Amino acid sequence: MSNKSTATPLDQAAGKDAGRLPRYFTPTARQWGSMILISTAACAAAILAGTHKIPLGNAAIVLMPVLWAVLIGAVIGVQRVRPMSGKSRAVSSVLLNVSIVMFLAALGTHVGPSLAKFTSIGPAIVLQEVGHIFGTVILALPVAVALGMGRAAIGATWAIDRESYLAYALQKFGVNSPIYRGVFSVWLLGSVFGAVFISLLAGLLGAMDIFDPRALALGLGLGSGSMMLGGVAALSIIYPDQAPEIMALAALSNLVTNLVGFYAGVFLSLPLGQRLYKFWSRLFRRDDEGRRLDRAGNPIVARKASRPERETLNVTAVIQDPEVRMKPSTWAIAFLASIAMGVLLNSLGTKSFTLNDVTGVVILGGLTALAFLLAKYVPSVPSSVWxxxxxxxxxxxxxxxxxxxxxxTHNLEALYVGLGSIALLGMNLGRDVDALKTLNWRIVIVAMLTFSASFIAAAALAQFVINV
Incomplete structure (x- = not known):
């Protein structure tokens, strides 16, 4: 293979660190083994830590294996005693991609048997998508403008900014644009903390008994597998009798979001956000850099020209890890490891180990492999949708x-089958910790509001339809 650089704009945005490591490499047996063993051990510890509820008046914070897994993984990822290398994180990313798609396969097996039950709430499944599309723009955008984020507010609030939105913003606006920096900031925070945040929020709302649990489940179709996993885990603990229906509805909602959410975001919420940004900027008297303006339209306080760059995410702080060379043997190892982890963690969590369960996880692995194959030949549809x-x-x-x-598959617990992906997600935090240090309090507030607005607005619309 040629050593000639093939850096993309995103690689260039990763800064000098991107060029210090070879772009592609073949993992060693030790690298595979260490990542598989460490992530499995982290998940086993998370399962053994169990579930705990902390009452908060009428609400409660639910601490569960999903939270323990991501926290244990994060500690492993950021510790400096024996820090994870870029190659180790790259291996963990391969395992993460396979295991989280296998989790979605497990969720999908709950959807099929329940399709007939969902005919009565079909409109709610469609209408909740309106909440995902417009909840962020209507609720989060004015706050972002008022806080002085400038045009970065558009990128931070037009959606919850997962990978497809990040790629679109990069191509349309460029890596140096404030809109792209807003998208990147929310993407980074969602990747690191999204599952934890949504699980806590879903637990609080579920324990308050304000929403029908089915409405909350529909609201979890955010287009992010890890966020959905965290929310489903919390609701399943609060409503154990309705856990299968909650899983099925969340998966179905997420499927709808993945199918139409991106296009609705690009053609509806982004243009709406750009128009509303002008309105809110005039109302709050802010310019495109977020500075306050006097009645004559002049900045009230002159600021250094470099400050806007310091007040939004400095993308050069993000480390670009090398990439694993995906050969047939690489895929085979990743799938075998994910299947083995799924079998082990499911048996540990459910305290049941049968030949049927092993066969069920193998079937999930087969569906996952077929999804990746279809995504290869139809790249416009990601493997998570397939x-x-x-x-x-x-x-x-x-x-x-x-x-x-x-x-x-009916005895498999999707939350345990896919738990490895959550630990692996936390282990990748070491790559992003320097970038997280560059975030300021404004983008953190706006990102949390964006996630909350999308979830709550979708759940509220679903609640309305369900109760009509």
Whole structure:
């Protein structure tokens, strides 16, 4: 392979560190083994730590294995005694990509058998997407403008800014644009803390008994597998009798979001955000750099020209890890490891180990492999969308072999099968810790508000339809 640089704009945004390591490499057996063993041990410790509720009046904070897993993983990722190398994080990212798609496959097996039950709340599934699209723009954008984020407010609030939005903003606005910096900031915070934040928020709202748990489940279709996993885990603990329905509704909602959410965001919420930004900027008397203006339109306090760059995410602080060379043997190791982790963690969490369960996890691995294969040939549809659709169809009542698939998978607990992905997510924090230090309090507040607005607005609209 040629050593000639093929850096993309995102690679260039990663700064000098991106060029210090080879772009592609083949992991050693030691690198595979250490990442598999460490992440499995972290998840086992998280399961053994159990579930605990901290009452807060009528609400409660739910501490559960999902939270323990990401926290333990984060400690491993940021510790400096034996710091993780870029190559180790790259290996963990490969395992993360496979294990989180396999988690979505497990969720999909809950959707298929329940399709007939969802006909009565079909409109709620569609309408909640309106909440995801416009909740952030309507609720979070004015706060971002008022706090002085300037045009970065548009990027920070037009969606919850997952990977597809990040790629679009990079191509449309460029790495040096304030809109891209806003998108990147929310993407970074969501990647690191999104699952924890949504799990805590879902637990609080669920314990307050304000929303129908089905509405909250629909609100969790944010387009992020890890955020959905965190929220589903919290709601399943609060409403154990409705856990299968909560999982199924969240997965179905997430499928709808992945199918239409990006396009709705690009063609609806982004143009709306750009228009509303002008209105709020005039109302709050802010310029495009976030500075206050007097009645004549002049900045009230002159600031150094470099300050806008310091007040939004400095993308040069993000370390660009090398990438694993994805050969057939690499895929085989990643899938075998994810299946083995799924079997082990499910048996540890459910205290049950049967041949049916092992077969069920292998089936989930097969659906995951097929999803990656389809995504390779139809790259416009990501593997997360493919796997939810495949698992739903495989277990739908009208599919001839659905009863067989259900027989093998119905005893699997999706939250345990996919727990490895959450620990791996935390372990990657070491890559982003320097970038997180460059964030200021404004973007943190706006990011949390963006996540909250999307979730709560979608749940509120779903609640309205369910109760009509």
């Amino acid at each position: 796997v939810l659709a495949l698992a739903t169809l495989a277990t739908a009542p009208f599919t001839p072999f659905s009863s067989t698939i259900i027989g093998f």
